[in-house]
Amino acid sequence: MVFLFRLSLTFAALLLSGCEQSPASVLDQQLYVWQRQWTPAHAPALRQSHKDFSSLRILALQAFPQAGWSRARIDPQLLKTDGRPLIAVIRLDGQLKLLDQDDVIAQIQQLLSDWQAQGLAPVGVEIDHDAGNARLPAYGAFLTRLRQTLPATLGLSITALPAWLDSPALPGLLQTVDSSVLQVHAVSDPRQGLFDPKQALRWAERWNGVTTRPFYLALPAYGVALLTQDSGVPVVESEVPIDQGGERRELLADPQQVAGLVAELRAEPPIHLAGLIWFRLPLADDRRAWSLTTLGAVARGDRLDSHLALRVHEQGGLYDIELVNQGNLDSPWPQRLTLVVGACEGADALAGYTLQQTSGLLTFTRIQEGRLTAGAQRAIGWARCTKIDQGGSNVHP
Known part of the structure; x- marks a missing residue:
């Protein structure tokens, strides 16, 4: 009887252990720093963000169809003091008719050289290019060439769109880079809202089924204004004010909705999901972004309350x-x-x-x-x- 009693206790313990919830996964949390002109407000924002976000993805360089190339005016001393790993983000506007590969690569190499001269040692480069599906094969060829010109120690990632999931060129494209960042906010008509958590989860699951390499989700912590035009097509106002009259409709990603998605991802993360990247680092005077207090609470999974x-x-x-x-x-x-x-x-x-x-x-x-x-x-x-x-x-x- 003693043996049977002990056996029953052992069996019960096994049953109980099987019912216990596995601990929530720890997802890496990073930040986009997306201001084109750095100000004194960056210093306290970076300090306050330090404990919750492991790495910084810095808007560094942009190319536009008519305006050409533009460098973000960063504060290298502030980044050196901060000490977190840096990824330089190069924004190639989706309206560019053709990527001049020689010019783009030369601009990136010059940027990296200038950063090194300023005492900055980025761990990676991210290309942000909203290419249409028809242009993905050419984009993949460019990324292959870029990868060959970068040091092997420097990671190469891309910002990616859910629309690419419909392209047969996507698997090959993802093989050209070390990781991808799937943007799941403001990817369709902004009049429908900035973020749909159920749609974002579906996109993440589909992306996980295509890629064999680590990927991140870019999540929104910001808002925009839609300005009504006579044509009925809205103009989107984000960080830079637009001098235009007419009706303004403010849209802001709901922290509680985003927090719900994060909780689901922690409980059952896609196997290739490496972490979350938040857009964007808010400054004290940023009128269209969550506060750092709210952003940190969502990232940590704290209970949210305005009180x-x-x-x-x-x-x-x-x-x-x-x-x-x-x-x-x-x-x-x-x-x-x-x-x-x-x-x-x-x-x-x-x-x-x-x-x-x-x-x-x-x-x-x-x-x-x-x-x-x-x-x-x-x-x-x-x-x-x-x-x-x-x-x-x-x-x-």
Whole structure:
């Protein structure tokens, strides 16, 4: 009986161990640094991003059909101080009718030489070229030649489009590079949104079935504005403001949607998926990107919460009223805010809100869209009252 009892315990233990969840996979997390002109805001942003993101993919060089070549004005000293591995990204606009291979290779070699002279030692080069499917064979030939000119120690990767999945040239193209970065955001009509997590997962699974080499997913942490034209075709405004009138519709990738995809990928990653690359490093004055607090929370898999609250500061009976985001999730401005007050001589709302005053109550109502980043605060109004009951204040989404 003792033997049978021990055997039963052993069998039960095996059953329990089989039911335990395997630990979530650790996916490498990297960042695109996509500003064409570096500013003092890069220093704190890079410092804050250091603990969550292993490598930096730096927009370094661009070629456009009419404008020609343009270098991003980076801060090499800042990158040396940062110390993370660097990948130089060369953007070849998809509207280029023909890739002048000699010129492109010469430009890349000069860039690498200049970076080396500045004390930078990139570990890789990424080519970002939105070639149409019909041009993929020629693109593959160019990449083969480029690979031969680069040092063997330097990795070569490409930014890739889901549309390429329909091309028979894709498997051969992927054999010419060491890795690929599948862009799963803003790849179709932006009017349909920047990101669809279910579609992104399907693309990732299909890509995994085609490639035999490591690949990354480029995920969105940004927004754009769509500017309406008379033709009905929208113009996309991103980092650079466009001086054009008309209606503006803001689109922003939803952090909770993206976090859901990341959780699925951690739980059951495609076998060739090497990691995630976030577009893009946000700066403090970046009005169309998640805050670094929200980006870091999504990358780590933290629970997301905006936790909006009202806060008042009183001096001589004058109250300054502000909205505070005490959570880790950027949030739209709330629709309505109310405060219980005593007798008030005067009160007013600041930009973005309007005020309605009734007996014992101040009601602030939103009249324009806005966003309060995680950890930030924003003044919404003032009041001169005998008292304000902060415990009686409410934020209504």
